[in-house]
Amino acid sequence: MSEAPKVPAAPPADDESQGVSRRSFLHTAGCAAVAAALTGCGHLSTEEFLQRNFRELDKKELGEIIARLEKEYTAKFHKKVTVAATPPMPGVVFGYALDLSRCIGCRRCVYACVKENNQSRIPQIQWIRVLQMDKEEGVSLLHADPYYDPPLVPQEGHFYMPVQCHQCKNPPCVKVCPVKATWQEPDGITVVDYNWCIGCRYCMAACPYGARRFNWGEPHLPPEEINPVTEYLGNRPRPKGVVEKCTFCIQRTRKGRYPACVEICPTGSRKFGNLLDPGSEIRYVIENKRVFLFKEELNTQPKFFYFYGV
Amino acid sequence: METIRNFRRFCLDSLRLVVVGNRAYYGWVAFLLALMGLGIVAYLGQFQDGLIHTNMRDQVSWGFYIGNFTFLVGLAAAAIMLVIPAYVYEWKPIKEIAILGELLAISALVMCLGFVLVDIGRPDRFWHIMPLVGLLNFPSSLLAWDVIALNSYLLLNYVVATYLLYCAYTDRHYVKGFVYPLVFLSIPMAVSIHTVTAYLYNGLGARPYWNSAILAPRFLASAFCSGPAILLILLQILRKTTRLEIKDEAIFKIAELMAYTMGFNLFLTAAEAFKEFYTNSQDVVFIRYLYLGLRGHYTLVPFAWASVLCGLVAFLLFLVPKTRKNWVTLNIGCVLIYASVYIEKGMGLIIPGLTPDTLGEIYTYRPSLTEVGVASGIFALGFLVFTLMLKVAVPVMLGDFTMAGRPARSAAAA
Ligand code: SF4
Ligand code: SF4
Numbered sequence: 001m002s003e004a005p006k007v008p009a010a011p012p013a014d015d016e017s018q019g020v021s022r023r024s025f026l027h028t029a030g031c032a033a034v035a036a037a038l039t040g041c042g043h044l045s046t047e048e049f050l051q052r053n054f055r056e057l058d059k060k061e062l063g064e065i066i067a068r069l070e071k072e073y074t075a076k077f078h079k080k081v082t083v084a085a086t087p088p089m090p091g092v093v094f095g096y097a098l099d100l101s102r103c104i105g106c107r108r109c110v111y112a113c114v115k116e117n118n119q120s121r122i123p124q125i126q127w128i129r130v131l132q133m134d135k136e137e138g139v140s141l142l143h144a145d146p147y148y149d150p151p152l153v154p155q156e157g158h159f160y161m162p163v164q165c166h167q168c169k170n171p172p173c174v175k176v177c178p179v180k181a182t183w184q185e186p187d188g189i190t191v192v193d194y195n196w197c198i199g200c201r202y203c204m205a206a207c208p209y210g211a212r213r214f215n216w217g218e219p220h221l222p223p224e225e226i227n228p229v230t231e232y233l234g235n236r237p238r239p240k241g242v243v244e245k246c247t248f249c250i251q252r253t254r255k256g257r258y259p260a261c262v263e264i265c266p267t268g269s270r271k272f273g274n275l276l277d278p279g280s281e282i283r284y285v286i287e288n289k290r291v292f293l294f295k296e297e298l299n300t301q302p303k304f305f306y307f308y309g310v
Numbered sequence: 311m312e313t314i315r316n317f318r319r320f321c322l323d324s325l326r327l328v329v330v331g332n333r334a335y336y337g338w339v340a341f342l343l344a345l346m347g348l349g350i351v352a353y354l355g356q357f358q359d360g361l362i363h364t365n366m367r368d369q370v371s372w373g374f375y376i377g378n379f380t381f382l383v384g385l386a387a388a389a390i391m392l393v394i395p396a397y398v399y400e401w402k403p404i405k406e407i408a409i410l411g412e413l414l415a416i417s418a419l420v421m422c423l424g425f426v427l428v429d430i431g432r433p434d435r436f437w438h439i440m441p442l443v444g445l446l447n448f449p450s451s452l453l454a455w456d457v458i459a460l461n462s463y464l465l466l467n468y469v470v471a472t473y474l475l476y477c478a479y480t481d482r483h484y485v486k487g488f489v490y491p492l493v494f495l496s497i498p499m500a501v502s503i504h505t506v507t508a509y510l511y512n513g514l515g516a517r518p519y520w521n522s523a524i525l526a527p528r529f530l531a532s533a534f535c536s537g538p539a540i541l542l543i544l545l546q547i548l549r550k551t552t553r554l555e556i557k558d559e560a561i562f563k564i565a566e567l568m569a570y571t572m573g574f575n576l577f578l579t580a581a582e583a584f585k586e587f588y589t590n591s592q593d594v595v596f597i598r599y600l601y602l603g604l605r606g607h608y609t610l611v612p613f614a615w616a617s618v619l620c621g622l623v624a625f626l627l628f629l630v631p632k633t634r635k636n637w638v639t640l641n642i643g644c645v646l647i648y649a650s651v652y653i654e655k656g657m658g659l660i661i662p663g664l665t666p667d668t669l670g671e672i673y674t675y676r677p678s679l680t681e682v683g684v685a686s687g688i689f690a691l692g693f694l695v696f697t698l699m700l701k702v703a704v705p706v707m708l709g710d711f712t713m714a715g716r717p718a719r720s721a722a723a724a
Contacts, residue, residue, distance in 0.1 A: 049434065131669060214431065216362040217362030242432060296401070
């Protein structure tokens with residue numbers, strides 16, 4: 001509390017006194033000057049430069065940041081873009097199951113995901129990767145082809161295995177991030193603060209499922225293709241130089257809807273629900289089908305289950 | 311007060327010292343500055359458009375930058391190779407040159423930090439990873455550990471080296487009670503920076519090639535080959551170009567120590583290869599990609615074998631007393647072992663760790679022109695820092711540069 005007068009811009013410090021002292025340090029250390037210099041390049045505002053980690057923000061700060069982002073996105077995409085920070089629902093941990101015996105490898109989920117989650121079109125970023133595998137070899141990465149491109153799927157002798165973030169219960173990506181820019185939410189979804197990530201890509205090295213994508217260049221998203229309903233920790237437009245990943249469509253699922261990939265799948269291979277609800281479909285699948293976890297030996301404890309429905 | 315004034319004088323005189331030199335000196339500095347300019351130009355493009363100017367992609371998300379970083383951490387750690395015998399065993403001939411090891415460590419660390427900085431996607435958010443100011447994920451993230459270890463080691467070496475030089479400058483004997491604890495601390499610190507850097511890769515279950523218990527020992531063994539190799543060459547250059555007396559005895563002693571570390575390094579490499587190839591589990595693909603090629607991809611194979619071959623020949627040259635004490639073969643050995651470790655602990659470590667990627671894809675990575683340009687800029691920066699520091703340190707060590715001997719005009723001015 002005592003530090004507040006030194007920093008007129010800072011809101012009253014109610015809980016995170018640590019964050020405020022860091023912030024005042026920044027001011028006194030003259031980092032604002034650096035910010036001003038960087039702002040000169042026209043890319044970065046002082047507020048953005050000094051913005052703290054999502055989990056250290058109080059309501060008021062978050063509100064200001066969201067207002068700033070909405071303004072920025074709305075100007076950039078010429079239509080009203082909303083950014084929400086929907087909290088997790090109590091008593092919910094999301095789980096996902098994918099039926100390998102049904103998936104035909106049509107990649108509709110891949111494109112529905114790109115559309116829903118505002119991935120960059122150039123350079124192309126996709127969160128779901130579908131692997132074509134040999135039936136004779138089983139699930140073997142030595143015989144996996146992500147670039148299959150036949151006129152018709154499914155191909156004789158092959159099966160298809162879509163891979164996306166497994167929302168590990170024991171996520172190595174979170175463990176290694178040097179700045180706590182990525183973490184697991186109470187509903188089990190691992191998210192990234194795109195305004196805090198420094199782009200070191202340690203999490204990409206740590207993820208066993210190749211689930212994380214990096215914005216190697218400035219992401220391009222045509223204004224007519226943007227999904228304007230966005231979530232702060234989800235599908236809002238990302239800047240260059242940061243990491244992103246599947247969030248189980250946090251902007252939908254926290255409001256009780258299905259992820260886009262579940263909705264689009266023409267074969268019904270994708271099941272989604274609340275793992276804590278004994279009556280949910282996901283629980284039925286886990287309890288009654290032949291289920292396996294990908295790279296189970298790594299003890300990442302995925303909340304993404306593969307199963308054979310037929 | 312007195313000390314502060316003297317220290318100011320020391321700094322000013324040092325500055326004066328580095329701006330004058332002979333033509334060779336100016337030429338060398340100009341060359342380094344030009345290289346740095348090239349690096350800056352290359353980096354500006356990357357700063358503007360992002361890391362898309364590199365050839366790293368999601369499949370191989372670390373490359374040349376991080377490879378060089380890893381190699382240079384080894385170089386910085388190897389400085390203790392000289393410090394140990396100098397202070398622990400009070401071995402005179404090495405003691406005089408131990409300070410060079412410290413200066414080398416400082417330069418290597420400057421390059422390390424440079425490589426980290428150019429590798430991150432958001433350099434403007436660098437403060438997020440700074441202790442106290444940012445939000446360090448300590449103790450969970452090994453990268454947070456590394457930030458702390460590297461910076462402390464840099465600070466430590468900087469303090470010790472500056473203090474020793476300053477004492478010599480003011481013609482005083484250094485205070486043992488101050489220097490010795492710091493020097494002894496620097497020994498475990500040197501081991502720790504390299505160990506922590508090894509653990510950074512080591513702790514990833516997703517990357518079986520790095521997930522081997524002997525990774526950290528291998529890091530140390532190889533660092534204690536390459537670091538001294540550079541010093542040996544440097545010592546010879548110094549005693550040719552300056553009056554600095556470095557006894558043959560000192561050089562041969564270092565070379566002998568190197569023979570042991572080189573042998574050990576080869577042994578560890580063989581142990582790793584045996585385990586992977588003989589077990590022949592699915593995880594063999596990474597080392598296969600490195601040494602034999604995988605599914606028609608042979609990019610690393612020639613480099614991998616060149617590294618092994620260079621390491622073997624250098625080991626033999628250093629093992630046999632006759633070739634160890636022959637200047638020509640000694641220097642050939644130095645260059646060979648340096649090259650061997652540069653491949654092994656640079657690209658030979660990073661690329662097979664990430665290839666094939668976690669979903670089995672092979673992406674052939676080769677550094678882009680931008681990456682090579684930026685890297686040469688950082689190397690030039692490191693060499694420049696080292697050159698400037700030597701420019702001061704050598705006269706101090708020779709006793710030419712002392713407060714008593716200041717030029718009359720500056721004395722009058724002071
Ligand atoms: S799948 Fe990868 S990105 Fe997703 S939670 Fe696990 S480690 Fe993290
Ligand atoms: S890239 Fe971003 S999210 Fe990933 S480890 Fe680095 S800072 Fe954390």
